[in-house]
Amino acid sequence: MDERDRRAMKAVIAVFLLIVILLAILTPSVRQQMENLLENPSIREYPVSADFTLERTITISGSLNDWIIDFPEPESISDTAGNYVQEIKSINYNPQPTSTETRYGTPWLTWQGGPLSGTTTITVIYKVYSKTMVWDVTSKDSGRVSDIPQDLKNKYLGDEWKIRPSDPQIKALSKQIVGNDPNPNVYDATKAIYDWMLDNLTYKTGSSGEPQDCVETLKNRYGDCDDQSILFASLARAAGIPAWLKFGALYDSMAGHWGGHGWLLFYMPLNAGNSGTVAVDVVNKEYLVRDCFRFSEWESDGNGTHLKDYYYTFNAHLSGATQPQFSDSYDSISLQESPEKVRVYGEHSTPGFDISPFVISVMASISLMAVIKRRRR
DSSP: OOHHHHHHHHHHHHHHHHHHHHHHHOOHHHHHHHHHTSSSOOOEEEESEEEEEEEEEEEEEEEEEEEEEEEEOOOOEEOTTSOEEEEEEEEEEESOOSEEEEETTEEEEEEEESOEEEEEEEEEEEEEEEEOEEOOOOTTTBOBGGGSOHHHHHHHSSOBTTBOTTSHHHHHHHHHHHOSOSSOBHHHHHHHHHHHHHHHOEEOOOSSSSOOOHHHHHHHTEEOHHHHHHHHHHHHHHTTOOEEEEEEEEEETTTTEEEEEEEEEEEEOBTTSOOEEEEEETTTTEESEEOSSEEEEEEOOSOHHHHHHHHOOEEEEESSSSOOEEEEEEEEEEEEEOSOEEEEOOTTSOTTOOHHHHHHHHHHHHHHHHHHHHHHO
């Protein structure tokens, strides 16, 4: 075997190994995240459901006269047919809460203590079943703003802390995006807002524990999940569509860890019945999709004071000049995906186009062309 043949053989082996590696890493969950990075993502694939165990760790340290930690207890959620979208199988606290109350219509837990000099930790372990929801709705299926129940309009159309549909800039932009129809098609209006945000905003985390105001996000043209959800809710409300925030945690399959997350809910009236609440996650490019890799903790109730309270999990009185340290993190103890999958066409995809064979084919073709060129030398 001469030198050219040896080089050719090495190239063939390299191509083979590359294909094996690509097949190994392009699992549905990893591919989903890879597609999010592409301008024109292809079909996304989600497990039908997932069972997972999360460990939440809240830590405070410093010199404090007294301190309070409080947050809502997540509840099971069912769809209109009575099937679980999220089932809370068990929750274990260490230590146990100091007190429990019903606040804003949901269970709320409180831990509090006296003087602290050092560190204290609260650990919560959640065992959860979560289901992927996909709302197969088109413009023709959707009703109009006038079809939305009045009680939802009363609850979710006004200003709510950082959500400000009454702001002149928000009203003007909403009209620019949605159009002049005073009674717009709900699908068309929300899809137009979603598309505008994808085209005009970038993802960027802030340094403050408090989210940006909707006008600030509009001015900056960037924001994290909460910031962009707040802007979406503001634009939708300005168009007469009730929209509100949902909070919890999301699993990042590329990074392999969970993190706190916020997204959107709004009401979708349907001409044929079965109207109801649907989900949008702008920063993850999911319109009318709730994937099973998320944990729902609490949703806003239209009251700005309650929404602000949710953000302030930790309160304390200092005994010195040094600011206390606070952290709230999630760790995955276990995650089991269902073998059954749901295929969803991305909002900026070409139907029938799948990324994995395309990537493999392109990489293999490039490598094989290189082999042919070498053999011709």
